[in-house]
Amino acid sequence: MHLIINHSSMVPIYEQIVEQIKEGILKQELKENYPLPSVRTLSKELKISALTVKKAYDALESEGFICTVHGKGSYIAPVNPQLVWEEQRKELEQDLEGILQKAKRFDITKEELKDLFLLLLEESSCWK
Amino acid sequence: MLEVKEVQKRYGTFELECSLTILDGQITGLIGQNGAGKSTLFKAILDLITLDSGSIQIFGKEHHELSGKEKEKLGVVLSDSGFSAYLTVRDIIAILKNMYSNFDLSYFQKQMQRFQLPYDQKIKEFSTGMKAKLKVLIALSHHAKLLILDEPTAGLDVIARDEILDLLRDYMEDENDASILISSHIAEDLESLCDDLYMIHEGKMIFHEDTDVLLSDYAILKMSEEQFKKLDTQYILKACKEAYSYACLTNQKQYYMENEPGITIEKGTIDAVITMMIRGYSL
Numbered sequence: 560m561h562l563i564i565n566h567s568s569m570v571p572i573y574e575q576i577v578e579q580i581k582e583g584i585l586k587q588e589l590k591e592n593y594p595l596p597s598v599r600t601l602s603k604e605l606k607i608s609a610l611t612v613k614k615a616y617d618a619l620e621s622e623g624f625i626c627t628v629h630g631k632g633s634y635i636a637p638v639n640p641q642l643v644w645e646e647q648r649k650e651l652e653q654d655l656e657g658i659l660q661k662a663k664r665f666d667i668t669k670e671e672l673k674d675l676f677l678l679l680l681e682e683s684s685c686w687k
Numbered sequence: 688m689l690e691v692k693e694v695q696k697r698y699g700t701f702e703l704e705c706s707l708t709i710l711d712g713q714i715t716g717l718i719g720q721n722g723a724g725k726s727t728l729f730k731a732i733l734d735l736i737t738l739d740s741g742s743i744q745i746f747g748k749e750h751h752e753l754s755g756k757e758k759e760k761l762g763v764v765l766s767d768s769g770f771s772a773y774l775t776v777r778d779i780i781a782i783l784k785n786m787y788s789n790f791d792l793s794y795f796q797k798q799m800q801r802f803q804l805p806y807d808q809k810i811k812e813f814s815t816g817m818k819a820k821l822k823v824l825i826a827l828s829h830h831a832k833l834l835i836l837d838e839p840t841a842g843l844d845v846i847a848r849d850e851i852l853d854l855l856r857d858y859m860e861d862e863n864d865a866s867i868l869i870s871s872h873i874a875e876d877l878e879s880l881c882d883d884l885y886m887i888h889e890g891k892m893i894f895h896e897d898t899d900v901l902l903s904d905y906a907i908l909k910m911s912e913e914q915f916k917k918l919d920t921q922y923i924l925k926a927c928k929e930a931y932s933y934a935c936l937t938n939q940k941q942y943y944m945e946n947e948p949g950i951t952i953e954k955g956t957i958d959a960v961i962t963m964m965i966r967g968y969s970l
Contacts, residue, residue, distance in 0.1 A: 569944070569954060571903030599712075603856035606879040609714070611899040 560589060564605055572607055576615035584624055584635060585643055593635040595625060622646070688713075688833055688866040694731055694741035703727050703890040706741075709833075709866050714859065716881035716898070717870040718957065724890040725870045726766060729837045732868075733763065745833065759787050762831030764822050764839045772811035776804060776821065787829035795828045798854065816847040823851050827858050834858075834867040840876055848873070852880050874957035878902070886961055894964050896938075905955025906940035907963065909933070914950055925967030936963035 562579050564572055583589035595601070598616065602609040616633055619625045623642070627633045662672045689709040696703040703724045709715045719725050730736045732743055734751045743750040746757060770779050776799065783790045799806070802820045810818065823839050834855075840848040859865060871877050877884060878898060886894035896905075910918065915926075915933040922939035936955075937943055944952055953959070 567954065569940075569952075571899075573899065573903065597860075599860045603853075603860050606852075606856070608880075608882045608898040609712075609859075610882045610897050611902075614899060 560593075560595075562605065564607065573611050573615040573618065576605075576612070577618050580615075580619055581624060581643075581646075584638055589635050591635055591637045595633040595635070597632055688746070689732065689868065690744045691728070691732065692742045692744075694728075694743060695739045696727060696731060696736065697739055698727075701727075701890060703731070705887065705890070705892045707868075707885055707892065707895075709868055711866060712859075712864045713882045714855075714867040714869065714880055716877035716884045717868060717887060718872065718874060718877055718884060718961065719870070719887035720872065723887045725887060726837055727890075728887070729765065729835060729868075729870070732835060733761075733765075756788075759789060759829060760832040762826035762829070762834040762836075764826050764834075764836045766838050766841065769818070769822055770810065770825075773809055775809055776806045779821075779825070783825065783828055789829045791828060791830060795824065798824050798827075802850065816843055819843055819847065820851060820854075823854060827854065830862060832862075832865050834865065834869070836867065836869040838870055838872070840871055840873065848876055852876060855880065874961070878957050884957065886964060888965055894960070900938075901955055901957065901960060904940050905936065905938050905960055906943065907953040907955060907959050908935040908937055908943055908947070908950050909953065910935075910947075910950040914947075918950075919946065920970050923970055925963045926970055927963060927967040934963065934967075936960060936967060 560580075560583060562576060564575055566572070568575065570578075580589065580595075595616070596604065598609050598612045601612045605612070616625065616627065620627055620633070624636055624638075625633050626636045659672075667675075688711050689707075691705065691707040693706050694703065701722075701724070705724070705728065707715070707717075707728075717725055717728070727736070731738060732745070732750065734743075734753075745753060746760065748757070770782070774782075780792070780795065783795075784792070802817070802824070804813075804817055804821060804824075810821070813821065819839060819842075823836070826834055826836065836855075840851055843851070855867060855869070859867070869877070869881065881898050883895065883897045884901065885892055908918075908923075909932050911932060915935075918935070920926075920935075922937045922942055923935045924938060925936040927934045936959075940952065940955070943950065
């Protein structure tokens with residue numbers, strides 16, 4: 560398992576953990592039944608508060624990515640690829656919605672926004 | 688684990704007046720300037736000074752009613768305390784064996800090895816770092832349930848501090864449901880170790896928050912005077928005028944990130960929060 564915590568990032572630490580574990584699951588680096596370190600152990604290893612780790616585990620559990628057996632610890636839950644795909648789409652939609660609202664605030668027309676988006680898409684190095 | 692309820696203690700013009708709770712399995716940090724009352728509070732908890740009013744409970748019992756056996760479940764580091772400097776570690780081991788029924792020799796030896804501490808050298812010949820490590824080690828040597836550590840890292844360099852914090856982290860991993868109350872004026876130490884934090888100033892608790900919440904939701908907002916006048920202040924805790932700008936402390940970073948795109952937002956750190964809590968004014 561890889562976890563890289565950026566202490567100067569504006570993204571809360573628990574969110575960084577959640578995102579990276581999700582990513583690991585998605586890339587199949589973290590397989591079903593893989594045991595996660597205990598809350599205290601991860602807190603020790605990452606040098607962060609145990610409550611932060613607990614918050615991350617709770618979030619992952621409520622979204623169905625891990626399951627916790629009382630007294631035994633947390634494990635990676637069986638993944639449903641469809642669910643993961645939907646999850647990502649939902650997240651993307653939310654981000655885009657935020658951009659739409661911002662564009663509205665800045666008085667940018669639909670056409671301008673579309674042109675801007677296409678331009679960025681064209682110049683983006685993400686798909687090269 | 689530990690509950691300090693409305694404790695009051697007056698020394699001349701100084702007055703300690705505070706409450707604090709430490710839950711099972713948690714590391715609680717106490718932060719404050721020199722003379723803020725940290726050590727007085729530690730002494731009060733350990734029943735080394737009498738209280739003017741209020742109560743302190745440890746393991747669910749009044750702190751002055753703890754039996755010797757129950758006191759063995761405490762591990763303590765105080766700033767000006769320790770064994771005679773003319774003793775060696777070998778002498779101290781003999782004392783600890785007789786003092787604590789739960790003294791764990793193999794743990795103690797393992798950590799002695801880890802820190803490369805000598806058995807037969809007098810403590811007065813130890814370096815500051817060695818003395819500090821030994822003090823913490825003694826507090827951890829007998830499977831204490833509650834560790835009360837007053838400035839265990841004071842005066843140490845960054846590596847030695849980190850080694851002591853790692854020792855505490857290992858301890859928390861191995862001991863189920865042990866709790867720690869630790870004070871320091873080095874915010875970074877507490878930030879990376881503690882689950883929640885209390886801030887004491889002039890004898891009073893001025894702030895209590897989970898470290899996680901502090902680091903994720905608190906922020907310092909910086910802005911011009913015009914921006915300050917128009918600012919939505921519902922989540923502003925403190926404000927402070929600086930040379931060419933205004934600074935505000937918020938506990939709702941997300942709100943301002945979304946609604947005030949023009950202002951500069953810095954992540955909250957313990958140091959920034961303390962400074963604002965003490966120097967800033969309420970709106």
